[in-house]
Structure formats: structure tokens, C-alpha cells
Amino acid sequence: MKKVLMGDHAVSHAAMLSRVQVISAYPITPQTYVVEELAEACRDGRLKAKFVMVESEHSAMACIIGACAAGSRAFTATSSHGLALMHEMLHWASGARLPVVMANCNRALGPPWNILCDHSDSMSQRDTGWIQFYVESNQEALDTVIQAYRIAEKVLLPVMVNLDGFFLTHTAEVVDVPDQDQVDAYLPPFSLPYKLDVEDPHSFGAICLDDNFMALKHDMQAAMDLARDAALEADEAFAEIFGRKYGLLEPYRMDHADTVLVTNGTITGTAREVVDDLRRRGVSVGLLKVRMLRPFPFAPVRSLLGDRERIAVIDRSVSYGLAGGLACEIRSALYGHDHGRPRVFGYIAGLGGKDVVPSDIEEIVNRTLTYEQPPRDDIWIGAGT
């Protein structure tokens, strides 16, 4: 059924449709509506789940880790400083191989104090062993949360679904909300090979020193590799039932494009318009949306971008002292491909909610086409410098 939903409510609908059994969360702008609706749904009986109130995001994550370890499908949502506070527990969830799902409503970290969108929160957590998606629309947010459980439970790794604060969370769009029956067919009931059970006692997270620690971490890395296939399978199966499909990467008008813009999140939607406009004006430019950041879709990036002249990566965060994170990953994927080709230009834009408008993206394309070589440092768009 089609509904007009804000991104936050698209996420809470997805959690309900996924029949989550335990929710624990601490409210933070712009995530608040997600858990607000889930709390109401638990109270009024729309959702048969336990909503656990906590005093911090660290506890919220710890709580769903416990719930998941006991065999429950568990969910939380957070943002910005909340995600940062969870950092330790993020490692615990992945290290314990617990398939929890979290929606992160991307927001800048202060100071300066800010509540608006950028990706510095989730980009800071790339090394925690979580699968990461970045979505472009409210529909994609809803669909990806449902897919996330299928992927997570297949490979036993947690999934973070990132949606841009305010641009999605607080913006209403038409969303096709699937029927519960269809979601039930897509997402079987959750079960874990080993769970907290007094009838079958085990220690979880027990100490491993030089014996099995590396072996278990190597298994985690292997599970990340499997997650690419699992995500493709989940997307295919989703398309069969619901008729929508996203891929790990989404190429847009990349046929014969010498120059390709690489984006993620909501900037992609703006970039589509700019690409259409430039194509009309005869500029040979395409667009690649990176939907899955972890595991990084290394091989498809290489094959889709390897024979282009110029790549312009737009990052909504910075790894201070280096460059934009996405640009680094793209460069990493393309390194050694073909002596100096393609040339990867890094752009920093849209930090702390700064709007990235079509003229900004057009400027990015112009600069990319103008410079002979990428400058040593990323180019900041809209920083007043």
C-alpha cells in the first residue's frame, strides 16, 4: 500500500514488517521519529516486541546485542554522537557475529554544534565489522532495512543502514509499503546456531588469546566477502517479490561516459538531474551511486570505473589529514589499474547540512574536466575558500 512517509517512519515501518522482537534505543535528532513510532507500536499492540528504555546509546546497543544473543531479532536506530557512543559495542556486535540491524540517520558530529546531515558519523565506524548501506530515498530506506535482516542473518554480521538526516528522515515521500505476508515470505523467522539458553549453557565472547583469535577474525573477514553475494541474493529475491532492485552499486547513464561522478546518499538524486542536464548539453558524464560501502564492492567498482578518463568523487565527510573517505576507497580500488588512469578527483561537500545544489555538482564536473591532473588535496565545495 502506498503511503506518504517521512524517512524515519519508512524505517520504523520496515522494522515492524521485519517483525523485530526487541528494540532498544535512545532518542537523538534526527532519529527520534523512528523509535517514537516503534515505542507507540509496542504499546498499542501493532508490534509484538519488547521496547527497552535505556540511558544511553551504548546501553541501547548492548541491549540489542544481548537480545540477539538470546535469539531475538533486534533493532535500534541512532545518529551522530549516539553512534559514536556505541563504538565499543559495535565491535562487540560484529565480533560476536550477531546479526542485528541499525538505522543510522546521518548527522554531523560537533563541535561546532550541528544537527544536520553529513556522513562523518558512519564513516568513522567503517572499521567496526558492520555491513554499511547508504540509501537515496525513503523507499530505499524501507526496502534496505528489510533486506538487511536477510543479509545479516545469512552471514552473521550486523548491518547499518544509513539515511541522510533531514533530507530523508524528515522529508515525506510516497513509499510503497509492502504487505506483511510478502515480507514474511521474504524474511523467515530468525534463528541462531548458538544462543543464550539456560538449557544449553555456553560462554559467549570467551577469551581467545594466541589460539583462535586470529582465526575467528579471519572468519569475520571471510563473512564480509560472503556478504557481497548475500546482498546480491537478497536484492534479487527482493525484486522477485516486490519488484524493486538496487544493486550494490547503481550505474546511471554511464554508457560511453568519459567522466563519472561517484556519490552516495541523497546527493545522488541531485546528481542524476545534473547528469541529465549535462548529457543534453553534450557533456559525456555518468554517475555511479555507491549503495554498499562495507564490504566495499571492490571488483565491480574496478570494472565499472576502470576504463574511464576522470572520476569525481563527492564525499560528505573527511578523514582529517587525508581526504574524503569514499574517494580514498575508489582510488584504492583503481590503484595500479592502468598507469595513472583514471584520474580520481576528490571533492568535499555538504558537511554539517550544507546543501549540495545542482550548480555545486555542475562546478564539480567543470573542475574535473578543466584540471589536467587532480590536485594533491581534495577540493572543498562551499567552504568559502
Add this chain to the structure above:
Amino acid sequence: MQRKSGPDGALPPGSITFSDMSWNRTGSWRYLKPKFVRKFSPCSESCPAGNDVEGFLFLAGEGRYEEALAKILQESPFPGVCGRVCCHPCESACNRRISDDAVSIQGIERFVSQFEPSRPPQPGEPREEKVAVVGSGPAGLSCAYHLRRLGYSVTVFEKEDVLGGMLCLGIPRYRLPRRVLNRDIDRILALGIGLETGRRVGKDMSWDELLAGRDAVFLAIGAHAHVGLKIEGESCQGIMPGTGFLKKVNLGLPAALGRRVAVIGGGNTAMDCARVALRLGSRPVVVYRRTREEMPAIEAEVQEALEEGIEFEWLTSPVRALVDDGRVAGLQCTRNRLADPDDSGRRRPEPVEASEFVLDADTVITAVGEAVDLAVLPHGLKVEKGVVWIDSWGRTSMERIWAGGDSGPDQRMVVHAIGAGKKAALSIHATLRGNDIEGIAEPLRIGSSGSFSMERYLQGEQGGAVPVREVVRPEQINLDYFEHVPRIVQPRRAPSDRVQGFEEVNGGYDKNDADLEAKRCFHCGTCDLCGNCWRFCPDLCIRSGDVPGMNLLDDFHCKGCGICAEECPRSAIVMEREL
């Protein structure tokens, strides 16, 4: 790479164990070992009647009211009475006072007293010896009750036609309804106790007659003799002793009060007299020589008297009765100031010069203490400071005669009389059996108090935790585990309503309040299976049983870390050196 694997041969998804550590017998590291003990709670220690207060609060908190009542009846036959008029030293000693306020032990005793006991008291295996008890007050009936449970044949002699002594004749019905008193007395008599009422031993019959054919006598004649004010004009009409006044009213006889009644004294008798006078339509004023702080009356009684609008003249002493035509027509009084403390620890009153004034009064009730009627005592019985001399086991100077209660040196409170009767019963029992009383009683002593447990004598130790002769001090309570919960106030009738008659003032708890109040008990020194030790034990050595105190220890794995003892909320675990 060495890969330890799960049962299916593969490494599990996370670090998950598939065997336990029971092979690692960490018990060998230990030199201290926890021991589950049962210590005395301060409430139990301070109960002169020897009640297992913690024990009955536990049962009451579980909703096992019939068992709670049976527990009380092991030690005291007067739950209905004590649930209303006891001065409750247990509550003054309650460790809960360091958190918020004492548990209302009296309120819970009162609540459970309305049930039928799960095990009614039974007479013991019949013995040949016969014992006479003189006086049917709380001391006499308590002694008779316990002697009967020990199997003796007991006859109670009472000079009045009614039983109960001061409980019946002294305490007004709005504090202790007659049906409540009779219920307690009837339960005692149901054990099969002989009664001789209306005959005064030492007057209507001789002590020799009483002693003939009897192996022991417990003398508990109380203190009913009048103590005068020793002021000029005291013998005129309109001045009456407080106990005499209360007795008349309690027996339904006319009391002949005037309109303005001065009650002299600051004890419970004074409060009773003033409040009864108010209920009979007079306007009473209490005249007390010290301040409210020093009044010996139970605080709640003073509070209730004030609520009822009774006037008080503190720091005031009568000097002379003004007499008109043979009848009191006023009271010349002096104001006092408080000087240094006297032997009782209370500050001594000292008259203020030229402060005399006349207090309007046409009736004066004196309630400055009661004396033992020495005239009726057996000839040659040793008396000291106006009371019957007894040793610490209730023995008098004469063979075969024991004494206690108000006629002895005990504190003149109901609960002290009940305790004195019990102690005398144990002492009589030991003597008649040819045993050393200390040998019998010492193991029954509750803490370091002068009260003893009849339950332990009759039933012995009941297994479980090791009893330890130690009273739990407040600092041994782990307050981290107790939330602040205010004491529940028992409902009382409105002052304007209660002064209309003699209906009971205190309404008592309902089930809900009794339940909540009983659950406030810390259970000092007794395991109540809270499970904290089990929860904290890092070696899973503690097993929880279903009887309080039945916590077993896994000797092979307990390292003696002491966390259990440290985290026990109620000090029921001690660490002992093992080597």
C-alpha cells in the same frame, strides 16, 4: 594454525565455549570460607517477650499470616494486646531506621493477630507438679501459658471477677477493645488452666493454704496501690487515683467527674485518664512537671491526646489543693524549670520562684505512679525499694515462690510483664526438673538480652543456617540493596469522631498495607533467599534452597573471595578462617 572446534568440527561463529571449567578446582586457593549463619536481629533482641520478630515478619511478608501468628504464639500469648498497646522497643531498635523509618512491627503483629494460628498452642505432656499463679495480668497469664505448654497443671488466682489485670482494668477500650483482650485470654485458657476469681490471696485465703499441695507459686499481683501527691488538701473529695478511676470506667461504674479535670502525671496512665475524662464529657488538663520531651508516656499516646484537644500544662507541679466545703476547688501550682539530669537521665524539674498560680479544677486525678500492695505479700518475703525482690531468674527470697511483672522490679510495660512471666516459667520448670536454670536458659537467650526463646526450647534448632550469638548492627546492613520505602501509617479515626465514645482509635492495616509494610523488613542476619550471593558468586558455588538459610556451598570451587559476604544485604554470611 590450531583450531579448537565446536561439536560439528567447525569453528563456531564467535568465541563460544563447549565445555566447562569444573575441572579447575579453585577451592584449593581458599583460606577463608563463607558460612551461612543466622544472627539475631536487633528487633528480636530488644523484645522483652522474646518474640522472633524477624521470623514472623518474614512469614507475614509472604502472606503466611496463620504461620506468622503461630510463630508469635511460640513466645507470647498476647499478639492482639501487643499489636495494640505495646511500647514496641523492637521498633526503636529496628535497623531500618538508618534508611528511612522503623518497620511498623506492632502494626503487623496486630494484623496477623486476627487470623487463626496454623499451629494452635498445645498443652505439653502432662506432668505431676502443680503451680499456682497469683494475678491474671500479662505476667501471670504469660507464666501460666508457658507452664501449661511445658505440661504443668496450673491454677490462676485473680482477686477481681474479671481476668487481665491492668489490661482489663487499666487500659481504656479505645486502645484495647475488650473482645481483642478476651480473644488472647481465651486462647490461653483453652490450654486447660484452672481459675479462682474473686479471691484475694493473702487476704481471702492465706499463702500457706495456697502453697499447700503446690510445687511452685508465681506471684504477679501487679502494682495497684495508690501513690499520693503528698500535698496539702489531698484527702478531700474530688481527688482520686488514676488507676482507680480507670478501673471504675472499665468496669462500667460511675466515675463522678466534674467539669474541669486536672490529671497529674506524664505517663501512660495520665494519658489514659485525660482521654477517658474527655470522652466522659469533662475538660481535662494534664499537669506534668517536666516538658513533653521527658514524658514517659508512649509518644503516640501523647500525640493522640494532643490531637483530641487535651490541654497540657508542662513544667508545672501541684503544690496544694484548694478545698471548699470538703471538696477540691482548684489546684495551687508552681512553674518549673529544668535543671541537671537526675539518676533516670531526665532533667530534674526545679520550681521557679514566685511562679505559683491557681489551676481551675473541680476534679483531680493523680497518675504519678503505682505501688505494690505490700500488705498482701507472704510474711517474710524480701522487699526492696517497694517491690518484691527477685534474682535474675525470677526467684524470690522464699522457696517455691517466684515473682515478676509490675510487683517486681521489671519495667512496668505490658511486654516486660509478658517476658517476666515467661522467664519465671522457664525458671520454675528448671527447678522442678532439678536442672540448672542457667544451663537451660543460656542457649535460649536472644542476643545479649534478658529474653529467651521458648520456641527453641520446645522445638530445638530447626536445621538450616548456623545460629550465631551476634546481633546485626546497622553498619552491617548493605543499604545499596534497599530502596527507600516510607513506613505506612495506620489509619486512625478522626479526633472529633473518636472523642464521642470508646470505639478503637487505631484502624490497623488492611491486607495490602500489612503486606507492603512487612516487606520493608531488612531481615537482619537471616537469609531470606534474596539470591544476591548466588548472583554475585563468580564460581557458581552457591545453590539456593527453598528453606531460608539452606544455601549450599560448592567446596571444590569456592575460592573464598568473600564477595557473597560483602554483597549479602543482611549480614547473614560470615567469612571464617579455614586453615
